[in-house]
Amino acid sequence: MTLKTNKNDSKLILAFKRLLRDQCYSSQGELAQALAELGFENLSQAKISRLLAKLGAVKSRNTSDRNVYILPEELVIPRSKHAIQSVVLGVKHNNMQIILKTGIGGAPLIARMLDSMGEAAGILGTLAGDDTIFIAPTDVTKIDEIADSIRKLLDVGNN
Numbered sequence: 130m131t132l133k134t135n136k137n138d139s140k141l142i143l144a145f146k147r148l149l150r151d152q153c154y155s156s157q158g159e160l161a162q163a164l165a166e167l168g169f170e171n172l173s174q175a176k177i178s179r180l181l182a183k184l185g186a187v188k189s190r191n192t193s194d195r196n197v198y199i200l201p202e203e204l205v206i207p208r209s210k211h212a213i214q215s216v217v218l219g220v221k222h223n224n225m226q227i228i229l230k231t232g233i234g235g236a237p238l239i240a241r242m243l244d245s246m247g248e249a250a251g252i253l254g255t256l257a258g259d260d261t262i263f264i265a266p267t268d269v270t271k272i273d274e275i276a277d278s279i280r281k282l283l284d285v286g287n288n
Contacts, residue, residue: 141169145180146200155188155197157181190234190259217285222276227264229279236262243279251275 144167145160154160157177164172180186186198216235221228231239240257243250243264252275253265266275 142180142184144169146184149184149186149198149200152197152199153195155195160198187237189237194233217283220276220280220283220285222266222272224272225269227266227272227276227279229262229264231260231262233260236260239283246282250278252279 141164144164148154148160148163154163157174160181161172161174161177164177181198184200186200188196189199190196216231217239218230218232220230229236229239229243236257236259240255240262243252243255243262246252248267251267251271253267255265256263264275264279266272268275
């Protein structure tokens with residue numbers, strides 16, 4: 130099912146994006162209430178859910194350590210090594226998988242970047258929590274080299 134893009138829906142989508150950029154709504158009910166206060170009344174949970182899906186909104190921790198809906202462009206990967214160094218705390222492995230520790234909320238950003246590198250970089254895939262990333266190497270016999278290349282890329286030690 131797709132959303133109509135008439136003039137009212139366009140206004141709704143713009144208002145919805147503004148609310149998500151505030152990074153303070155953790156439930157669909159909170160979003161519905163905020164939209165009602167802006168004049169978009171009687172929005173069903175299904176409509177809110179479709180809007181979230183259409184915009185690709187995800188839940189992430191905000192600066193207040195609250196799990197809230199945000200837009201995907203808010204999950205921008207840090208552009209400088211200094212910014213990455215402030216997020217990544219360490220990279221280790223247990224001969225089976227590589228574990229990367231980040232500050233709170235940093236794991237999804239770094240995991241997205243690592244996933245984009247793919248198998249050519251020795252990364253089969255990642256699984257990110259809030260502050261920990263599990264990295265599946267393409268070849269466990271080369272795990273030392275893969276972990277070292279990740280450390281070098283992120284310019285971090287193996288703390």
